[in-house]
Amino acid sequence: MTPDPSVAADFDLEHCTVRELNGALHQALSGGFRVLNPGGAHALACGLDAPLEVHIDGHAGYYCAGMNKSANVTVTGNAGTGCAENIMSGEVRVQGDVSQSLAATGHGGLVVVEGSASARAGISMKGVDIVVGGDVGHMSAFMAQAGRLLVLGQAGPDLGDSIYEAQLYVRGKVASLGADCEEKPMEAEHTAIVAELLERARLDADAASFRRYGSARKLYHFSVDNMDAY
Amino acid sequence: MCGIVGLFLKNEDLQPELGRLTSLMVHEMVDRGPDSAGFAVYETPGEMTKISCLSLTEKTDWKALSDDLQKVIEAPVEVQVIEDHAILYTTGDGAVARNRIIEIAADVTVLSVGHAIELFKGIGDPDAIADRFGLSQRTGRHAIAHTRMATESAVVIAGSHPFSTGADTCLVHNGSLSNHNRLRENLRRQGESFQTENDSEVAAGYLAWRMRQGDTLEAAIEQALQDLDGFYTLAIGTRDGFAVVRDPIACKPAIIAETQDWVAMSSEYRAIARLPGVSHANIWEPEPATVYAWSHAA
Numbered sequence: 001m002t003p004d005p006s007v008a009a010d011f012d013l014e015h016c017t018v019r020e021l022n023g024a025l026h027q028a029l030s031g032g033f034r035v036l037n038p039g040g041a042h043a044l045a046c047g048l049d050a051p052l053e054v055h056i057d058g059h060a061g062y063y064c065a066g067m068n069k070s071a072n073v074t075v076t077g078n079a080g081t082g083c084a085e086n087i088m089s090g091e092v093r094v095q096g097d098v099s100q101s102l103a104a105t106g107h108g109g110l111v112v113v114e115g116s117a118s119a120r121a122g123i124s125m126k127g128v129d130i131v132v133g134g135d136v137g138h139m140s141a142f143m144a145q146a147g148r149l150l151v152l153g154q155a156g157p158d159l160g161d162s163i164y165e166a167q168l169y170v171r172g173k174v175a176s177l178g179a180d181c182e183e184k185p186m187e188a189e190h191t192a193i194v195a196e197l198l199e200r201a202r203l204d205a206d207a208a209s210f211r212r213y214g215s216a217r218k219l220y221h222f223s224v225d226n227m228d229a230y
Numbered sequence: 231m232c233g234i235v236g237l238f239l240k241n242e243d244l245q246p247e248l249g250r251l252t253s254l255m256v257h258e259m260v261d262r263g264p265d266s267a268g269f270a271v272y273e274t275p276g277e278m279t280k281i282s283c284l285s286l287t288e289k290t291d292w293k294a295l296s297d298d299l300q301k302v303i304e305a306p307v308e309v310q311v312i313e314d315h316a317i318l319y320t321t322g323d324g325a326v327a328r329n330r331i332i333e334i335a336a337d338v339t340v341l342s343v344g345h346a347i348e349l350f351k352g353i354g355d356p357d358a359i360a361d362r363f364g365l366s367q368r369t370g371r372h373a374i375a376h377t378r379m380a381t382e383s384a385v386v387i388a389g390s391h392p393f394s395t396g397a398d399t400c401l402v403h404n405g406s407l408s409n410h411n412r413l414r415e416n417l418r419r420q421g422e423s424f425q426t427e428n429d430s431e432v433a434a435g436y437l438a439w440r441m442r443q444g445d446t447l448e449a450a451i452e453q454a455l456q457d458l459d460g461f462y463t464l465a466i467g468t469r470d471g472f473a474v475v476r477d478p479i480a481c482k483p484a485i486i487a488e489t490q491d492w493v494a495m496s497s498e499y500r501a502i503a504r505l506p507g508v509s510h511a512n513i514w515e516p517e518p519a520t521v522y523a524w525s526h527a528a
Contacts, residue, residue: 040500059499059513078513080499081483099483099515118515119480138479138518 012036018043025071028052040080045073048090065092068109084111087128100137103128106147112201119156122149125166131201139178141168150197152205160213164220168213169194171205180219184212232391232404233259233377233497234484236465236472237505238524239370241491244506249368251505253360255494256375258501260356262404263377266390267359268351270400270467273370275345279324280317282341282349283331284387288314290337302330313362315341315350324397332423339388339425344398346371346469351390371526374467376402382410388426393434396441398469403430404497405462405482413457433458437466451475451521465495471525480518487511493524 008031011021018041025033025048032053038044042061045054048071056064059077069088078096087106097115104120106128116134120142127146138156141149144166154172161178168181169190177183186208195207235255239245249271256267285292296307296318305322320327324343331340342349348368352359356377360366365375376391383389392400407413410429413436418424422435436457440450447468454464454475461481466473474495476484486495487502489511494502502508516522 039503040498059503061498061500078499097513097515099485100480119518 008032010034010036013038013041022046025052025054038075038077042080045071048073051090059096060094064094068092078115083113084109084128087111097134102132102136103130106130108147110200112203114203116153122147122166125149129197129200131197131203133201133203135172138175141166141181142178144168148193148197150194150201150210152203160215162219163215165215167193169197169210170213171210174211174213177213180216181213182216184214186210186212231262231379231381233262233501234374234391234402234404234463234465234495235259235376235497235501236372236374236402236467236474236495238372238472238493239491240493244491245371246369248370248373249364250366251492252368252373252375253357253366254504255496255501256356256360256365256377258504259375259377259497262497263379264355265380265385266351266353266378266387267356267376268349268378268390268392268402269360269363269365269373269375270342270347270349270392271365271368271370271373272346272398272467272469273348275398275469277345278319278321279327279343279345280319280348281324281327281331281343282347283316283318284339284341284351285314285316285337286339286387287337290316290335292316295331295335295338298334299327299330303327312350312364314352315363317348340394342392342394342398342400344469347398347400347467349392349394349400351387351392353385353387353390372467372472374400374402374465374472376404382406382429383427386426389428391430392467393428393431395434395438395466399438399441399447399467401430401434401437401464401466403433403462403464404484405460405477407432407458407460407462409459429460433462433464447473448521448523455519463497468525470527471523473521473523474516475521476516476518478519484516485513486516486522487513495522 014037035056038058040061046066052071054073056075060079062080063082064079065073066085072091075094079098081099083098084092085104087109089109091110093112100119102117102121103111114133119137121136121140123142125144125147131150135153141160145164151170155174157175158178160181292309303322308319310317350363391402407429410432463482463484
């Protein structure tokens with residue numbers, strides 16, 4: 001990875017602490033930052049609240065770029081559990097793989113994983129857009145409420161279990177659908193959404209090759225037929 | 231929460247470094263398990279059987295114990311005392327020796343028996359435990375280690391991992407088992423003996439029982455996936471290598487990295503980050519309910 005030319009400061013975690021790194025990032029209003037020797041440390045670049053460019057050169061631990069707002073954070077390696085959890089806006093990009101609970105409860109912004117994500121990607125997502133270049137693990141988009149999840153590879157068992165209104169697009173095989181998740185027809189408007197997400201994620205695929213999944217709306221809608229149960 | 235690590239050396243030239251590299255990995259897992267720790271180091275199997283023992287009173291008369299054993303197993307026994315541990319070396323029958331120690335020495339726990347394994351455990355700071363037992367100076371072919379944050383039973387040395395599952399086999403566990411009481415009762419009826427109330431010891435006893443029934447390690451683990459209820463990532467050390475398995479919903483973390491020189495597994499990447507050549511490693515998260523195994527014998 002070539003260093004970002006706009007880099008204003010390097011933080012080498014061989015020589016400074018995560019607290020010092022995050023403290024400096026919380027003070028900054030703009031600019032580029034590069035994090036060297038992350039070594040799988042937790043909570044890197046968490047809670048950012050300004051239009052910063054942050055490059056993490058290597059592997060990140062848990063909760064990397066959590067609660068991100070406005071900033072663009074790139075990880076050149078892998079990231080651990082809870083990457084970009086509760087993201088509000090901005091963009092988080094991981095060039096390797098991520099562990100569980102990618103972008104959990106994310107409200108907005110874009111999360112791109114060029115490799116694969118493991119279990120529960122997009123759990124309880126609330127408006128974030130997630131694009132995964134490889135596969136996602138089991139129970140992805142569990143209780144997903146809003147936003148879009150686009151998977152270029154395959155999805156593990158129980159995709160979209162107990163889903164509300166998020167939209168799921170998967171190009172490869174889906175091992176199984178979770179409760180109240182069903183396949184829906186791909187119309188022109190959906191192909192356009194997929195094309196837009198691919199472009200924003202800078203990933204290449206045929207937008208027409210995806211299948212769409214979403215809520216059957218039987219689980220969370222009140223049915224008058226069930227009145228006697230209350 | 232607990233931390234587990236395993237390191238399997240493919241390159242023989244790294245064998246003098248096994249302990250040092252394992253202690254680096256343990257250090258990174260201290261905050262996942264600060265209350266106790268243990269490790270098993272496997273050297274190239276030799277002629278002698280090694281019996282790793284722990285004195286619960288620190289007043290054990292090892293000389294008297296070895297004199298008694300020599301008579302029972304009709305073979306010489308040498309003792310190397312290391313703090314509250316002792317390694318007994320003998321050409322006699324290790325299983326008979328183990329049973330004799332359990333029979334006559336109430337203050338001694340037999341940690342492991344085998345031709346390759348040596349096992350050490352303690353309570354307190356994992357780095358201090360590694361120092362006390364000279365982990366970083368140890369050599370060998372593979373090792374597994376554990377840092378514990380107790381959830382299912384007390385912080386006592388008996389609850390420290392690894393737990394032996396038979397000759398040259400032991401197990402470390404991150405997670406908790408929900409059905410360990412019932413399983414323990416069933417296994418006791420099958421003749422297994424347990425030394426603690428710890429849930430992970432039940433997993434070890436389960437694997438020992440299956441292998442005594444004739445299962446291979448892989449088959450025993452496959453059956454464990456059916457019968458163990460709970461959260462677990464297990465690393466299982468064997469005479470010739472180690473195996474890794476996660477529960478079917480992958481509740482507990484694990485990561486594996488492999489280079490041409492070594493295979494490492496850990497709860498988190500940061501434990502692997504200090505290993506030589508890690509920047510060229512193939513790194514992946516093991517799939518749920520899938521057995522991964524490496525062996526020097528292959």
